[in-house]
Amino acid sequence: MTATDPAALTAALIRCPSVTPVEGGALVLLEQLLSEAGFDCTRVDRGETSNLFARWGAKGHARTFGFNGHTDVVPVGDETAWTVDPFGAEEKDGFMYGRGATDMKSGVAAFAAAAVDFVRDTPPDGAVILTITGDEEGDATDGTTALLDYMDAEQEQMSHCLVGEPTCPNHMGEMLKIGRRGSITAWFTVLGVQGHAAYPHRANNPLNGMVRLMDRLAGHELDQGSEHFDASTLAVVQLDTGNAATNVIPAHCTGAVNIRFNDLHSGASLTDWLQAEADKIEAEFGLTVEMKVKISGESFITPPGDLSDLVAGAVEAETGIRPELSTTGGTSDARFVKNHCPVVECGLVGKTMHQVDERVEVAHIHQLKAIYSRILKEYFA
The missing domain is CATH 3.30.70.360 (Alpha-Beta Plaits)
Structure with missing residues (x-):
C-alpha cells in the first residue's frame, strides 16, 4: 500500500483558508481521509466553531492513544508583505510556505498520516483517537473544550495524548513540552x-x-x-x-x-x-x-515518566537528539487535555509561526510523521 504523504496533506490543508473561526474545508478534508481509513468520525460543532472527533478501534479500550491539534490559523496580516500566496502552499528551496505551515497544519497532517498508515499496516490491540479543533487561535471556548465535553458525554476516553504543536525553538528534536505556564x-x-x-x-x-x-x-x-x-x-x-x-x-x-x-x-x-x-x-x-x-x-505539568520517555525516545531515534523536557512558551490546548489524561506536546520548529511568509521545512514534515509513527508502534507494542 502507498504511504500517506504528510507533505501533500499539509499542502492541501494550507490551501483551506481556515482563519478562526472559519472551517475553510480543512476538517472536511480530514474527515474524508480518516473515514476512508476506517475511523469513526463525528463533527462536534459548537457555536461558530467546527471540530472533528475521530476514533479507530473499540470505544472504551483500555489502551487508547490520542492526538490533538488544530486546523484554524491566525489572519495573514498585510498580504502585500508576503512574497507568496498565503494559502498557496508554494514550495521553494526545500520549504513549504503558507499560513498554518508551521502552526499547525503540518503537525495535524503528520499525525493524521501516521495514524492512517499505522492502523492499516499494523492494526493495534487498542484504539487511536484524533481530536482536531478549529478554535485554538481564538478564544478557545468552543474548540478542544467542546471535544472533551463530547467525549465525556459519550464515555470516550484517551489513555494518553500528544498535542502536535510546534515545540522546537531552532532545530528538530530539540524540545518537547511536559507542561505549560x-x-x-x-x-x-x-x-x-x-x-x-x-x-x-x-x-x-x-x-x-x-x-x-x-x-x-x-x-x-x-x-x-x-x-x-x-x-x-x-x-x-x-x-x-x-x-x-x-x-x-x-x-x-x-x-x-x-x-x-x-x-x-x-x-x-x-x-x-x-x-x-x-x-x-x-x-x-x-x-x-x-x-x-x-x-x-492554570499552570500544569505531566511529571517525567513513561509518556515523556516514550516520546523522547522516538524523537531521539528519528533525529539523533534527546529532547529537553520543557514548560516554556505560551498556552496551548494541552491545558484542557490535562484534565482528561496525561499529555505532552511534541512537534516541529516554530520559528516562523504567525509571521509573514510562515514556512516549514518539507523534510521535517516527513520526519515528524516518522516520529509519530514510532510512538504509535512502541505504545501498542
Missing part, C-alpha cells in the same frame, strides 16, 4: 476627578495612581522559578487615558497586565494579590480602582 490578564480602570492641568489641587489625577500601580506590579518579583518551571513573569500590556488634551487632567484611565505563572501560584492566588495592590492604591490616592480578571489557564 498559566496565564492571567487583569484590566484596571482608575477613576479620579477631572480638572485643569494648571490647577491639579482641584482634581484627582487617576494617572498618578495607575502609574504607581503599574510600577509596583512590574517591579514585584513573583518567584525565582520552581523545579520544572522558569520564574513567573508579569508584563504591562496596556495603558491609556483616551485624553487628547495636554491641559486637562483626565477623569479616568485604563491599564492591563498579563502574568505567565508557574506552579507556585494559581489564578486565584494571583487575583487576590492583584486586588490587594489595587486596594492599596485606592487608599493611598483616594481613587476608585476597578479590576476585571480573565484566567486563560
Whole structure:
C-alpha cells in the first residue's frame, strides 16, 4: 500500500483558508481521509466553531492513544508583505510556505498520516483517537473544550495524548513540552476627578495612581522559578487615558497586565494579590480602582515518566537528539487535555509561526510523521 504523504496533506490543508473561526474545508478534508481509513468520525460543532472527533478501534479500550491539534490559523496580516500566496502552499528551496505551515497544519497532517498508515499496516490491540479543533487561535471556548465535553458525554476516553504543536525553538528534536505556564490578564480602570492641568489641587489625577500601580506590579518579583518551571513573569500590556488634551487632567484611565505563572501560584492566588495592590492604591490616592480578571489557564505539568520517555525516545531515534523536557512558551490546548489524561506536546520548529511568509521545512514534515509513527508502534507494542 502507498504511504500517506504528510507533505501533500499539509499542502492541501494550507490551501483551506481556515482563519478562526472559519472551517475553510480543512476538517472536511480530514474527515474524508480518516473515514476512508476506517475511523469513526463525528463533527462536534459548537457555536461558530467546527471540530472533528475521530476514533479507530473499540470505544472504551483500555489502551487508547490520542492526538490533538488544530486546523484554524491566525489572519495573514498585510498580504502585500508576503512574497507568496498565503494559502498557496508554494514550495521553494526545500520549504513549504503558507499560513498554518508551521502552526499547525503540518503537525495535524503528520499525525493524521501516521495514524492512517499505522492502523492499516499494523492494526493495534487498542484504539487511536484524533481530536482536531478549529478554535485554538481564538478564544478557545468552543474548540478542544467542546471535544472533551463530547467525549465525556459519550464515555470516550484517551489513555494518553500528544498535542502536535510546534515545540522546537531552532532545530528538530530539540524540545518537547511536559507542561505549560498559566496565564492571567487583569484590566484596571482608575477613576479620579477631572480638572485643569494648571490647577491639579482641584482634581484627582487617576494617572498618578495607575502609574504607581503599574510600577509596583512590574517591579514585584513573583518567584525565582520552581523545579520544572522558569520564574513567573508579569508584563504591562496596556495603558491609556483616551485624553487628547495636554491641559486637562483626565477623569479616568485604563491599564492591563498579563502574568505567565508557574506552579507556585494559581489564578486565584494571583487575583487576590492583584486586588490587594489595587486596594492599596485606592487608599493611598483616594481613587476608585476597578479590576476585571480573565484566567486563560492554570499552570500544569505531566511529571517525567513513561509518556515523556516514550516520546523522547522516538524523537531521539528519528533525529539523533534527546529532547529537553520543557514548560516554556505560551498556552496551548494541552491545558484542557490535562484534565482528561496525561499529555505532552511534541512537534516541529516554530520559528516562523504567525509571521509573514510562515514556512516549514518539507523534510521535517516527513520526519515528524516518522516520529509519530514510532510512538504509535512502541505504545501498542
